[in-house]
Amino acid sequence: MDKKENKKNDSGSKKSMNRRDFIRLGFQAAAFVSIASVSGYLVKKSMDEDLVWQIDPYKCTQCGRCATSCVLNPSAVKCVHIYIMCGYCNLCSGYFVPNVKELNTGAENLLCPTKALKRSYIEKHYYKYDIDRELCIGCAKCVKGCSSFGNGSLHLQIIRDLCKKCNQCSIAKVCPSGAFKQISASKAYLLKSGWKG
Amino acid sequence: MSDRKSYKKWFFLAVGAIAILYLVFFVIWFSRNPASNFVESVPGMDKPLPGVDNVQSENVKIGESFQRFSDETSGLKNTWNCFRGANHDNILKTDIHINEDWKTKKPKIAWSADMGEGYAAASVYAGFVYVLDYDEKLKADALRCLSLTTGKEIWRRWYKVRMKKNHGVSRTIPAVTDKYIVTLGPRCHVMCLDRPTGNLLWTLNLEKEFNTEAPFWYTGQCPLIDNDVAVIAPGGKSLMIGIDCKTGKQLWETPNKRNLKMSHSSIIPMTIEGKRMYVYGAIGGLAGISAEGDDAGKILWEFSSSAPSVVAPSAVYLNKGKILFTAGYGAGSAVIRIGKKNDTFEATLVQKLTPSTGIASEQQTPVFYNGLLYCILPKDAGALHNQFVCYNPDDCSKPVWSSGKTKRFGLGPYLVINDKFLILNDDGELTLIKASSTGYSQIAQVKIIDGQDAWGPMAFADGYLIIRDLKKMYGIDLR
DSSP, X not given: OHHHHHHHHHXXXXXXXXXXXXXXXXXXXXXXXXXXHHHHHHHHHHHSOOEEEEEOTTTOOOOSHHHHHSSSSSOSEEEEEOGXXXXXXXXXXXXXXXXXXXXXXXXXXXXXXXXXXXXXXXXXXXXXXXXXXXXXXXXXHHHHHHHHHXXXXXXXXXXXXXXXXXXXXHHHHHOXXXXXXXXXXXXXXXXXXXXXO | OHHHHHHHHHHHXXXXXXXHHHHHHHHHHHHSOTTTTOOOOOTTTTOOOTTTOOOOOOOOOTTOEEEEOOOOOOOOXXXXXXXXXXXXXXXXXXXXXXXXOTTTSOOEEEEEEEOOSBOOOOEEETTEEEEEEEETTXXXXXXXXXXXXXXXXXXXXXXXXXXXXXXXXXXXOOEEOSSEEEEEOTTSEEEEEETTTOOEEEEEEHHHHHOOOOOTTOOOOOOEEETTEEEEOOBTTEEEEEEETTTOOEEEEEEOTTOOBOOXXXXXXXXXXXXXXXXXXXXXXXXXXXXXXXXXXXEEEEEOSSOOSOOOSOOEEOSTTEEEEEETTTXXXXXXEEEEETTEEEEEEEEEEOTTTSOOOSSSOOEEETTEEEEEOOTTSGGGTTBEEEEETTEEEEEEEEOOTTOBOOSXXXXXXXXEEEEEOTTSEEEEXXXXXXXXXXXXXXXXXXXXXXXXXXXXXXTEEEEEOSSEEEEEEOO
């Protein structure tokens, strides 16, 4: 008797999985998978690091577009100085105009159009060069001079606390050398490595 | 009617009020100085504060110490006895076979020797290499005599002088003859030695005795020995001096009325219009000084229309009385012609060029070979930057040929051996090319050393090419 009832119950349960139940179950499963996927994606995204735009100093050709193409005015691109690479020279090709006649601070001798690059005397033949970030417009004139004849210790970077983090950086769109790239926000800067000498 | 009058009255009142308002604004705007918060950029803003200048004055005992390490002798005969070799042109003809098949037989590094940071290069005399090194441990300029075949140090004469690295320290090449060696140290200390023994003959401190201002990046002038006379350009109170190597007696002196300063360039002897002269590119201009006869030391001509703030390459004699004077850091070049008029020499400008419009060199002196000028252009030379370029001296603005955008070089040296150019790149890559008048023709290329700033001029003798990078000197067997 019990066996018969059990068989009846079994056959009854099989009967209950009709088409409607099957579709309902399918939708439930699909909904579960979707929720799980979206949740997983969101969790993964939240664990991923933010990407930020930055300039590769070894690719930069100092074309000057960083000064004019940024959505900000003045640009979020500024010159940075890697002091360990600097020669602290009296004749600094990033500071003075090419073929300068007098190595002094007269405006006609200076390369920087905004006087953002300043120098201070250390001792005979040695000067320290600093950048006034407030004045720097990212024109790269000093970078070009430093790269042409000096150690290349001056180079451009996007300053993180100024950058508006546009999805598509407007300077990157016009950069002729592809020097702009997205890097992890935790890295933030692409600074030149130190001098080997 | 009265309404109309009233309307007119109010209209004129309103217009008058607006006009007065504008006038007030205009007066305020006009009287305000828009540059009130500008800061003038005038000379002297980078001067030291009183008491900050701590230039060390020290009593340098030039040539005070001598050490002999071995009694090695040599049976070799060939020489490369000064900057740019015996003929001051970086060109050598030799019977020694030079292997050009570097794929099957790479040039061999026969030896290497540690050096203080710098670019001081070698002279070679009969199997011995002479280099004025800066010993960073001893804190001393050291004239080192090395074996050409093994690189072992045979003797050294040195003197303590405190130096700080300023893109390296050492930069000059000794002048060597059978009897004498003359050196010029980074801080303008001159030493003359008896070559076979290394005994000190005489010394000079140019800063103290001639008020010489050592150039930034230290002295780059390589001394000259001409008929046993040491020829040096101190700047300061004398533009040039000639000193008897044997006695140390000053034979002649060129007054420096125009206050030309010592550059990194070296004195090059030339013969123009039958007159032998010393040509020197100082800071402030180029000058030709009589090198012979009763008027030895007399200024024959001067040229100051091109006066770069820094000069490293030396003057190059071209042809037909023409001289190339070039410099880096944006200065470019000047081709000048030296002519004679009523027994007086005159310098006239033939062609002036910027790095982007013609020949220019930052550090190395271009080579004039078989009627053509060869040069590696600087970084600011536009599309031709860092290319090895050949020019016709009749027009130094149009290259005859260039090495192309895939063959670029650095600031390293180049010389001619048996109709072939050897070019050393900054990182130690050696290239052999034909000294062709028609195009760049590379024979071989090999990374010979793992170097950095291999800028010191090369020397060649008895099959050995002497090269250096920032910290080491190498003897390369090219046979």
